[in-house]
Amino acid sequence: MSEEPRDIGVLIIGGYLGSGKTTLVNHILRNGTGRETLVLVNDFGEIAIDVDLIEADSDGVVTLVNGCSCCALSTPLIEFLVSLREREARPQLLIIEASGVANTALVASHAMIPGFRLEGVVTVVDAETIGERLSDDYVGTTVQRQIEAADVLIINKTDLAGAVDVERASELLGSLAPGALVVEAVNAEVPILFLVGETLESDLDLFEVRKASDSGEPHAKHETWSWECDTAINRSRFEAVLESLPDRVLRVKGVVNFEGSPLHRSIIQRVGSRLAITQGAAWGSDQATSRVVLIGYPGSINPEQWSKDFNSTQS
Amino acid sequence: MSDTTIYTASKIVTMHSSNPVATAVAIRDGRVLAVGSLEECQAWGPHVIDERYADAVILPGFIEAHGHTMDALNTEKTYVGFFDYPLADGSTVLGVTSTAALISRLKEIESGLGDDEILLANGLDPIFFPGEPRLTCHDLDEVSKTRQIFIRHASGHLATVNSALIAAEGITRDSLTPGVGKDESGEPSGELREPPAMSLASRAFREMQIRSINPGLVRTHAEMARNAGVTTSTELVGLMLLLPQQLEAWHEIVDAPDFPGRMVLYNLPSMPGTSADYDAMAEAFLALQKSDTPKMRNGGVKLIIDGSIQGWTAKMQWPGYFSGEDNAHLLTTPEELKETVKAFHRRRININAHCNGNAATEIFLDAVEDALIDFAWLDHRHVVQHSQTSTPAQYRRMAKLGVCANIFINHIWYWGDQHAAITMGPDRVRSMWACRTALDAGVPISLHTDSGVTPIGHLMTMWCAVNRITPSGRVLGEAERITPYEALYAATLGAAYQLHLDHEIGSIETGKRADFAVVDASPLDVDPLAICDILVFGVVVGGEHFEAPQNAESGS
Numbered sequence: 001m002s003e004e005p006r007d008i009g010v011l012i013i014g015g016y017l018g019s020g021k022t023t024l025v026n027h028i029l030r031n032g033t034g035r036e037t038l039v040l041v042n043d044f045g046e047i048a049i050d051v052d053l054i055e056a057d058s059d060g061v062v063t064l065v066n067g068c069s070c071c072a073l074s075t076p077l078i079e080f081l082v083s084l085r086e087r088e089a090r091p092q093l094l095i096i097e098a099s100g101v102a103n104t105a106l107v108a109s110h111a112m113i114p115g116f117r118l119e120g121v122v123t124v125v126d127a128e129t130i131g132e133r134l135s136d137d138y139v140g141t142t143v144q145r146q147i148e149a150a151d152v153l154i155i156n157k158t159d160l161a162g163a164v165d166v167e168r169a170s171e172l173l174g175s176l177a178p179g180a181l182v183v184e185a186v187n188a189e190v191p192i193l194f195l196v197g198e199t200l201e202s203d204l205d206l207f208e209v210r211k212a213s214d215s216g217e218p219h220a221k222h223e224t225w226s227w228e229c230d231t232a233i234n235r236s237r238f239e240a241v242l243e244s245l246p247d248r249v250l251r252v253k254g255v256v257n258f259e260g261s262p263l264h265r266s267i268i269q270r271v272g273s274r275l276a277i278t279q280g281a282a283w284g285s286d287q288a289t290s291r292v293v294l295i296g297y298p299g300s301i302n303p304e305q306w307s308k309d310f311n312s313t314q315s
Numbered sequence: 316m317s318d319t320t321i322y323t324a325s326k327i328v329t330m331h332s333s334n335p336v337a338t339a340v341a342i343r344d345g346r347v348l349a350v351g352s353l354e355e356c357q358a359w360g361p362h363v364i365d366e367r368y369a370d371a372v373i374l375p376g377f378i379e380a381h382g383h384t385m386d387a388l389n390t391e392k393t394y395v396g397f398f399d400y401p402l403a404d405g406s407t408v409l410g411v412t413s414t415a416a417l418i419s420r421l422k423e424i425e426s427g428l429g430d431d432e433i434l435l436a437n438g439l440d441p442i443f444f445p446g447e448p449r450l451t452c453h454d455l456d457e458v459s460k461t462r463q464i465f466i467r468h469a470s471g472h473l474a475t476v477n478s479a480l481i482a483a484e485g486i487t488r489d490s491l492t493p494g495v496g497k498d499e500s501g502e503p504s505g506e507l508r509e510p511p512a513m514s515l516a517s518r519a520f521r522e523m524q525i526r527s528i529n530p531g532l533v534r535t536h537a538e539m540a541r542n543a544g545v546t547t548s549t550e551l552v553g554l555m556l557l558l559p560q561q562l563e564a565w566h567e568i569v570d571a572p573d574f575p576g577r578m579v580l581y582n583l584p585s586m587p588g589t590s591a592d593y594d595a596m597a598e599a600f601l602a603l604q605k606s607d608t609p610k611m612r613n614g615g616v617k618l619i620i621d622g623s624i625q626g627w628t629a630k631m632q633w634p635g636y637f638s639g640e641d642n643a644h645l646l647t648t649p650e651e652l653k654e655t656v657k658a659f660h661r662r663r664i665n666i667n668a669h670c671n672g673n674a675a676t677e678i679f680l681d682a683v684e685d686a687l688i689d690f691a692w693l694d695h696r697h698v699v700q701h702s703q704t705s706t707p708a709q710y711r712r713m714a715k716l717g718v719c720a721n722i723f724i725n726h727i728w729y730w731g732d733q734h735a736a737i738t739m740g741p742d743r744v745r746s747m748w749a750c751r752t753a754l755d756a757g758v759p760i761s762l763h764t765d766s767g768v769t770p771i772g773h774l775m776t777m778w779c780a781v782n783r784i785t786p787s788g789r790v791l792g793e794a795e796r797i798t799p800y801e802a803l804y805a806a807t808l809g810a811a812y813q814l815h816l817d818h819e820i821g822s823i824e825t826g827k828r829a830d831f832a833v834v835d836a837s838p839l840d841v842d843p844l845a846i847c848d849i850l851v852f853g854v855v856v857g858g859e860h861f862e863a864p865q866n867a868e869s870g871s
Contacts (some may be wrong), residue, residue, distance in 0.1 A: 017648040045592035073589050078510040079524065082517070099589050100648045109493040109511045114485075138630070138674055142644050 006278075008085065008095045009035075010111035011196045014135055014146045017100035020156035022046040024124055024188035025097050028054075032066035033192055038091035040080070042099050066242065077110050077275035079117055085115035093196060101142050105149035117278070120271045122195050123150035127161035130138045132277035134172065139173060147176045152183065152195055153272040158205060159186040181250040181271070183293070184254070186211045194251075225301045226293045231314040232259035234267075235277075238313040242268075248300035255280060259315045319343045320858075321360040323353055328837050329371040330807050331669055331825040340373065342829040346859035350823055364749035367860075368852075372837045374803070375822050376546025376830035376854055377773040378810035380579075381667075381721050384550050386771060388526060388666040389438065391425055396438030396469060398729060401713075401770050403538035405864025411439075414447050414454060417538040421458040421505070433480075433524075435519055440469040441731055442625060449499070449558035450475045452505025459481035460719070461464075461684040465519035469768075470626050474507045476516055481505065484759070492797070530564040533578060543772030544832030545849040547811075547820055551617050551667065551765075553580030560608060560843050569611040575854060577830070579614040579814050581667050587619040588646045593658035600664055608798065609857070614814055615665030618655065619646050619676040624703055624738050625730050629672035633702065637740035649678040653685050654696075658718050660686035665815060666697040667721075673704045680712050693717060696759070698813050698859040704739070715755040719813045724748050724762045724779045731785035745792035750780050754801060761810035773806035777838055779845035780805070799839050799846065831855040 015021045025039060026048050041047055047070065049062060056063040060097060063069040069091070073080060077096070084090065094116070095224050111118040123146045126133075133143045133255045147153065153173050158166050166184065170177045173182055183190050204291035230245070251276075265280030292310065318380075320342050327337040328593055329350055341349040341356040349356045356362070386787075389400050391408050395417055398410045411417045417439065441450065455477035457465045463480040467473075481503050488501045492515060496506030507513045511819050514520050518763055533550070540548045582600060585591035604613045619642065622628020627636055630643040647655065659666050660683070670676040676699050695717060699705060702720040705713075713720060726734065727748060735744040746752075753760045762776035769775070780802045783791050797805075811821025818829050835850040853862040 017650055041588045043592060045595070072591070073586055076510065077588060081519070082514055099646075100651060101645050102588060102642055106509065109509065112492045113511050113514055114492075138645060138649055138678060145644075227807075239699045 006092070007115060007117040008090055009117050009119045009196065010108075010116050011093065011095045012104055012111065012121045013099055014098040014102055014104035014107070014121065014149070015100070015154075016126070016139065016143050016146065018129070018190040019100075019124040019126045020154070020185075021097055021124050021192060022133065023156070024122070024154065024190075025095070027188050027190075028095060028195075029064060029068050029070060030055070031192055032064075032068055033093055033095075033196055035067065035092040037068045037093040037095060037297075038084075039068060040093045040097060041070055041072055042097045043271050044070075044072045057132075077107070081110055081113065081116065095196075099137065102146070103142070103149075108149060112178050112205070114128060116277060118274065118308045119196050119269065120151040120274070121149050122152045122154060123147055124154045124156050124170060125173065126168045127155045127158050128183075130155075130169045130172060131165075131272050144176060147180075149171060150177055151274065152182045153177060153184065154179045154188060154190055155184045155190050158184045167248055167302065177182060178248055209287070223298050223301045224295045225303055225306060226291065227307065228291050229310070229314060230287070230289050232262065232313045233313050234258075234286075235260055238310075239275070239277075241309045241313055242270060244295075244309070245294070246300060249296040250293050251295040252292065254290070256290040256292065257283070257288040262288070317344050319348060320358060321353065321362050321364045322373070323364065323366055324368045325370055326837055326840075327823060328803070328839060329822040330375050330804060331772075331822045334824075337823070340823060340829075340831075342858045345829055345859070347823055347825055347827050347829050349825060368833055370682060371833050371835060371852055373687060373823070374544070374834060375807040376820065376832050377544045377806050377854065378539065378761070378814070378816075378821060379545050379548040379766060379771055379773070379812050380698075380761045380810040381551050381723070382536070382540070382548040382771055383552065383723040383768075384532045384536040384766075385527060386539060386767035387532035388765065392427065393436050394438050395420055395436045395466065397443040398769070400438075401539065401542065401772075402750075403535045403542070405542060409795075413444060414450060417450070417466075418454060418457055419456070419863045423440045423463065424653065425458050425464075428462070431520060433465065433519055434459070435465050435467075435522055437467040439467050439475070441662075442730075442737075449504075449506070451667070452476060452478045452481060465514075465516050465523075467523070470623070470701050472509055472517075472626065474513050474516065475505050476507060477517070478679065480516055480519065484515055484517060490515065492638045507793050514572050518766050523749060528561075530561050531567060534568055534574065536578040536771075537569075537574055538577070538770050539766070541854050541861050543693060543770070543774070544834060544854055545771055545773065546574065546830040546832065546854050547577040547579065547814070547816070548582060548766070548771065549579045549814070551581045551669075553582040553613070553617070558574050562603065566606060566608065566611055570608050571858070574610065574695075576856055577609070577613045577820070579816075580612070581614050581617040584616050584618070584659075586725060590647070590651055596694060597658045597662045597664055600659070601662060608862065612836060615667060617667050617669065618679075619669040620652070620653070621645055621670065621672050622677060624726075625649075625733060626669050627738070630674035630706070631672040632674045632677065632706075635741070636738055638737055639798050643672060643674075645675065645678070648704050649681065652678055653682045656682040656686045657689055660692060660695060660697070661690045663692050663695070665695065668698070669700045670705070671701045671703050671723075673706050673709060676702065676705045676709050677689035680709060680716060680718065683716050683718055684712075687716060693866055696813055696815060700763075702753075703747050705749065705753075706746075707749070707756070709751045710749065710756040710758050713753075718754050719761070720761040721761045721763050721810075721813060722750055722753070722780075723749065723765055725764050727779045727783050727785060728775070729769050731791050732787045732789065733789065735789070745795070747792070747810045748780075748783075749792075749795050750797045750801075751795045752804075754797060759809060759812050760805050761813050762805045763810075772849045772850050774838070777806055780842075781843045799843055802846075803838055805831055829855055831857040 252270035267280040339353040339356040464477040494508035494512030496504040498504040584596040621630040701723040808821035811817040833852040
């Protein structure tokens, strides 16, 4: 295939010191992302990689057997990105671990230069200390900006915090970043496809699984809804439907057969209000079925209306 | 037995308190052998007398304890700042004081460029053109419709470019990168804010990178320093400890016998805003220090804690800024800063922390206090750099903790009126750059130019500290004035002390290196308002003579 080099997807991981950013990075490195991934770490010293995962370690870059590699920043970020996009061997995904005081929105704007595509901003907060941090004289505004910039917020260390703390953290985050997906976690262990992902069909299946498990919980944080169709889709009508979804719909993933590009899958990715439509693998001999999964806050799902809306996008 | 040369002068101001004034100095092996009258110097044995400075005044060489070699990027082909800028060859680029003046300067620069060159200028500071509309690509199109033009503003956070660049780089109304300025009709306006947007000007961006990593800049920097009587300067963002690959190139240039000064590097242990394994970086620093020579040393580390006041990015304590949007943020967490400071302090590595806002000063002092409890290195001389808004309570704390302040005094002249009107407020501005408070509290101070931000040269810093006058004629904080002697001390021994080099340089004293500034009058004798008009004839570095170009003048 002689296609244009594809944009490098970028995921930003932010969060104040001690929130569990590095734990999340370690979690990602251990599990991989399903894509060739370069992780730009803030501090190598904090990275714990199982020795048997390491394939190579040279010139400050550690390469793992699962397709991830990892290095630290030694030039201004913008210079690193400009040189990265000129490389012959480029990763499919770049994960940037921001520093504890980074203005994550500013870091994220680095991923909006040609050659890159921002997939999302994840901010990790410590359930126990977030209230205190937000009112801190020195770093309060910094922490607030990190939360406001997030597409996905991880309330971490829920095992150490009391239920009241977690509830309070959840309220704080909800009021600061109403459009973000809020996930609770222990040891920053969240499903990786939640954070990143060009949607694979297997991702969609996992979303369905999650839907099943969520619905069983007494305090389900989220609801999901999915839609499927075998006819080609009109792209502009489809985009208009996504546009019309309420704010309380936090994440949309999908694989779609658009009438204008019948040979390849079109990958739909919406985090918060950020929509990305990219070209996926060729359908080949597969049945060209469009599938879309939506995830939102409880009560945000409107199956009747949505079925009607999405059905109207068929050409 | 080595040769001894005795230099006579109309006056020698030594800054050595037991022997403050002399008329002759004897030099042997590049060091001061004797200081006093000609007869006293002659008593030290065989010698020759050199009368080249017989009519001049000799001062200890000035020491710039917070410089940057990027000042060498200011040339007649690039500089478009508001204030005049003196260059290495002794000429001066005049400041541009309006958009119209900018355009005519750019036309001049443009006509001298080769066909393939792009026009890359820097130092523009529209804070000084308050009545004028923002510069756009259309203004720059008057200069050229075909050649790419990239004007970097003084803050470094913003550039204005012309339509030729916009077209060549494919910047359009659809460009999604944050920071791409758009006009009312949605077309690119020519403004590119912050590095991601600035990087869209890929050719200019690359060119800027190439120019700024050139170790040869240090040579031009030292020539600018020489013209101002500075014999020891610093690069306060020296080598990255992660990748100090330029060290050899620096040594090759600075150690050369014809290099007209000494350099001290303060290295960054990590990119500002990121962290690192500081224990490993501290060890790396100690290894770097093994290559030190008398002319080029690694002095310690530089930590950057906040931003700038005129950029509203310095972290201020309550009540924050007088007007404008507070974009302040710390570049390190207070917790991390404590660990960082400890890692270097335990290894007796001098730490210079960039603290423009008083909240940054506070967390640095907290970190130093912790480090001192952890490890009793009392003679650390860690420095609060810039210290523009440090409070009286903070100066009292610095004195107790043994922390020095290097005060960015030139702001009084360069941005003093703006600080009064916009950033700090008409009353609070009086307490900025609090030299008197610092000295009364017992804090060792020096003064700096942040060369590149303002021109290197201590006649100007002394003039500011002694007079505290702004371009509008206002005196900012009369109560914070210091005496000419105190200012000269800060510019010589005060700076040497902060660099841990006061046993070697900073005064004209037996045993010390023969580093002098040769001038036409003593700043202690002239009208304080005339300090910046003193002429610099050149410098002596380790007994070697380096003349300033004939047309060189210092100060403004």
